[in-house]
Amino acid sequence: MVEAVNYRAIAKNGLWSNNVGLVQLLGLCPLLAVTGSVVNALGLGLATLLVLVCSNLAVSLVRHNMSDTIRLPASVMVIAAFTTCIELLMKAFTFELYQILGIFIPLIVTNCSILGRADAFASKNPLLPSLVDGVMMGLGFALVLVAVGAVREVLGSGTLFADMHLLFGEAARAWRITLFDNYAGFLVAVLPPGAFVVTGFLIALKTAIDSALEKRQTAAEKPVVVRDRARVTGRVE
Amino acid sequence: MLITSVRRNSIALGIFALVTSGILASTLLATEERIATAERRAAEQALLEIVPRERHDNDMLSDRLPVPESLWPLLGLKAGGDIHIARTDGEWVAIIVPAVAPDGYSGNIKMIVGINRDGSLAGVRVLNHQETPGLGDKVELKKSDWILGYNGKSLNNPSVDQWKVKKDQGVFDQFTGATITPRAVVQQVKRSLQFFEAAKTLPVLKARLQSTATVQEKKPSPERSGTLSSESATTGGNDHG
Numbered sequence: 001m002v003e004a005v006n007y008r009a010i011a012k013n014g015l016w017s018n019n020v021g022l023v024q025l026l027g028l029c030p031l032l033a034v035t036g037s038v039v040n041a042l043g044l045g046l047a048t049l050l051v052l053v054c055s056n057l058a059v060s061l062v063r064h065n066m067s068d069t070i071r072l073p074a075s076v077m078v079i080a081a082f083t084t085c086i087e088l089l090m091k092a093f094t095f096e097l098y099q100i101l102g103i104f105i106p107l108i109v110t111n112c113s114i115l116g117r118a119d120a121f122a123s124k125n126p127l128l129p130s131l132v133d134g135v136m137m138g139l140g141f142a143l144v145l146v147a148v149g150a151v152r153e154v155l156g157s158g159t160l161f162a163d164m165h166l167l168f169g170e171a172a173r174a175w176r177i178t179l180f181d182n183y184a185g186f187l188v189a190v191l192p193p194g195a196f197v198v199t200g201f202l203i204a205l206k207t208a209i210d211s212a213l214e215k216r217q218t219a220a221e222k223p224v225v226v227r228d229r230a231r232v233t234g235r236v237e
Numbered sequence: 238m239l240i241t242s243v244r245r246n247s248i249a250l251g252i253f254a255l256v257t258s259g260i261l262a263s264t265l266l267a268t269e270e271r272i273a274t275a276e277r278r279a280a281e282q283a284l285l286e287i288v289p290r291e292r293h294d295n296d297m298l299s300d301r302l303p304v305p306e307s308l309w310p311l312l313g314l315k316a317g318g319d320i321h322i323a324r325t326d327g328e329w330v331a332i333i334v335p336a337v338a339p340d341g342y343s344g345n346i347k348m349i350v351g352i353n354r355d356g357s358l359a360g361v362r363v364l365n366h367q368e369t370p371g372l373g374d375k376v377e378l379k380k381s382d383w384i385l386g387y388n389g390k391s392l393n394n395p396s397v398d399q400w401k402v403k404k405d406q407g408v409f410d411q412f413t414g415a416t417i418t419p420r421a422v423v424q425q426v427k428r429s430l431q432f433f434e435a436a437k438t439l440p441v442l443k444a445r446l447q448s449t450a451t452v453q454e455k456k457p458s459p460e461r462s463g464t465l466s467s468e469s470a471t472t473g474g475n476d477h478g
Binding site: 036062065066067069070074077078080081082083085088089091092095096099116156185190192197206 | 243245246250253254257258261264265268271272275276278279361370371372454
C-alpha cells in the first residue's frame, strides 16, 4: 500500500473480497464447530474480533522494535495473551456461554487469520489502518459465523436467536423467534456435516454475486470498443 | 556479531514476555472474583434445580463431604466427588450425589442425583455428555422433560428388576432412535439409589447427616473446590474426564 491509506479498500477486503471465512477459508475449525446456533456463533465471532483487533493494534504499535527473527514468536505471544484475557473476561461475564464454547475460546490462538493479519498487515502498517483492518477482517469473519449459525439454527431446530440471554442478559430471552411450531428438527444441520454444507452454499452464493456484479460491470463498459481490462482473481498485497 | 544479535533478540522477546504476562496478570486479578462468583452460582444452580430453596435452608454448596472411596464404583466415579446435604432446621432432608454413567453412546454421561431422606429420588440432572444431538441429548432437561420422570421413583417403585428401559422389559421410556443413552442413565440412577442404601449405614456418613448443627467446612481444598462447577451445565463440550 502507498502513502494514502485507502480505508475503503481495507474494508472491502476484510468484509468481502478477501473474507476470512469465505475466501481465505481460514479458521474453519471454529466455523464448523460452534455455529450450531446464532448465539454461539456470535459469541465466538465477537471474541475472535476482539482478539484480532487487539493483536493488530499491539503488533502495529511495536512493529519498529521487532526484528524479523522475533516477529513470529512475539506475535504469537501477543495473540496468546489477548486470547487468554478474552477467555477470562468471558468466564467472568458470560459464564454459560463460556461453558458452551469451551475449548474453542482458547483455540482462537490457533486461528491462522489472526496471526496472518498480524504478520501480513499490522507489522507493516501504522496504527489506524491496522485497527481498521482488524475490525473489518474480524467483522467479516463474525458475519460469516453468524450467517452459518442462523441457517443451521433455523434448519436444525426451527428457531432463531434462541438463548440470546447467554450473551446479552435476561432481557434478550424474549428475542427468540420460533419459526416452525412442533418442528421435529433436522439432524444433519445440527451436526458438523451441516456446517460444511451451509458454508459451501454461502461460498457459492458469494461467487454467484461476484460474477453477477462483474457481468453488470462488463455490460456497463460495453461502449468501450477494446476490452483491455485485466482480470485479477485473488488480490496480492 | 551473532552473539549481539542473539542478545538483542532475547532481550526484546523477554520484554515482550514481561509485558504480556503483566497484561494477563492484571486481567486475572480484575476478573478473579467475578469468575469465582459465576462458578459458584453455576454449581449452586444445578443443586437448586434438584432441591429448591423451599425445601432447605442451609448452604448446600458448603455442606458437603467426600464420597467414601469404597463406594466410588457404585457411582461410577474415578476421581471421587462430593455429597451435598440439604437440611431444614438442621435436619437433613435430601442428599445430592455426583454420578457418572460410563456406558453412554459416546462416553461418560455426568449427572447429579438427588435422593430424599425416604429413599425416593428428588431429581436427576445430566451435567455433561457427548450423546448425539437430536437423539441421545433428550436426557437434557433443555431438550426434553424425560429426566423429570425419575422424580419420586425409588428402589421399590418400580421394583428393582423393573429399573430398565421399556425395550428391556422395564418401565422407563427410551427415545425413538436412541436406546443406549437412556439405558445407561437408568442403570446409573438405579446404582445411585443402591449407593444411597449402602451409604446410609456407613458410620462416617451417618454421623455427618445426624449432626444437627450445620457444619461450615473450612476453606475448601483447592483441588476439590469446584468439583461440580467446572462441569455443571456444560453440554456437548469436550470431555476432560
